[in-house]
Amino acid sequence: MIPSIKTSRPARIWPGAIQAIAAGALLAALVLLAACRTEAGAPSAGRMAVVTSNVILADFARQVGGDRVAVTSLIPPGVDLHSFQTTPQDSVTISRARVIITNGMGLDDFLLPVLDAAKQPGAVHVAASAGLENLQEEPAADAHATEDDHQAEAPHFWLDPLLAVHYVERIRDGLVQADPSGAATYQANADRYLQQLRDLDREIAQTLEQVPPAHRHLVTYHNAFGYFARRYGWQTSSFLEATGGDVTPTQISAVMGQLRAQGIPAVFAEPQFRSDVLEQAARDAGVPVGIVYTDVLDATVPTYIDLMRYNAKSLVQYLK
Ligand SMILES: [Zn+2]
Helix, strand or coil: CCCCCCCCCCCCCCCHHHHHHHHHHHHHHHHHHHHHHHHHHCCCCCCEEEEECCHHHHHHHHHHHHHHEEEEECCCCCCCHHHCCCCHHHHHHHHHCCEEEECCCCCCHHHHHHHHHHCCCCCEEEECCCCCCCCCCCCCCCHHHHHCHHHHCCCCHHHCHHHHHHHHHHHHHHHHHHCHHHHHHHHHHHHHHHHHHHHHHHHHHHHHCCCCHHHCEEEEEECCCHHHHHHHCCEEEEEECCCCCCCCHHHHHHHHHHHHHHCCCCEEECCCCCCHHHHHHHHHHCCCEEECCCCCCCCCCCCHHHHHHHHHHHHHHHHC
16 A cells, blocks of 8 residues: 655644654655655666556566566555555656556546656657557446446456557567667567467466356456457456446346346456445345456466466356
8 A cells, every 4th residue: 555645734733843753754654655666666776667557567567678677556556546546756756767658548547647747758658558449338227327438438458368468569669669779678578478468368268168158247346357258258247337436226236137137156356346235236146256356466466467367267166
């Protein structure tokens, strides 16, 4: 977690001594924060500083950049990016970066004003999803909800490994542009990693064969699996649209009604979201709740490839 730094002044009624202690505590917090970030954030020993919006993009950048880059994710591991807010320290981190990598397509566009204000002249900005075609979402069960523009946006391209290939190619090109003397290294690292992604795609397709076709319906809390579903011929439904908003009772009963009608044996929670609503709906329907990962990495899935393997195994475990 990032400690949030309050910039407001202490109330005037505080005695001076307490103000001094408070100031000292703030300073200590800043030093601690800087120390926490140094390993990943500061341009260490000749490495090129790279900033990404989230941990998935950071993993891609490390795979391609290897020892030549020092990568920092603005949104820390485990934090829901849909509700993330930047701190003053983030602007410092951004100002050091020679390459800035975002997802685009509505996912992290809220960061653009901060990035534009803080970035150094000449920094290369890679919008990893640029050039990919946005999947048109199915209209939500609640017709009124479709009036929200965000519902048309589906930014979770990376959950299809072949679209992750596109991300990695763009990241490779951005690193080469910012650091041409490393071109051969970036090219070689990217080639190796792109092969792993194509192998991953085949492996997932094979793993998912274990799920009976009638059960190939992934029900999640937030709407992230559109590209995954399209790639592997699945159906997907969610309680919450891709870019946030509120869960409505109408949406929940529509999703759970479909699940019961099709005999789908489980629903899936994501570690970065509170799952009470999903768990209650699952209890009512008498089905278990599995886990899938979408936007975060953690000790269980430290890399993107681990995330994708975990999801495929989880789907088999609960839906076969
Ligand atoms: Zn998401």
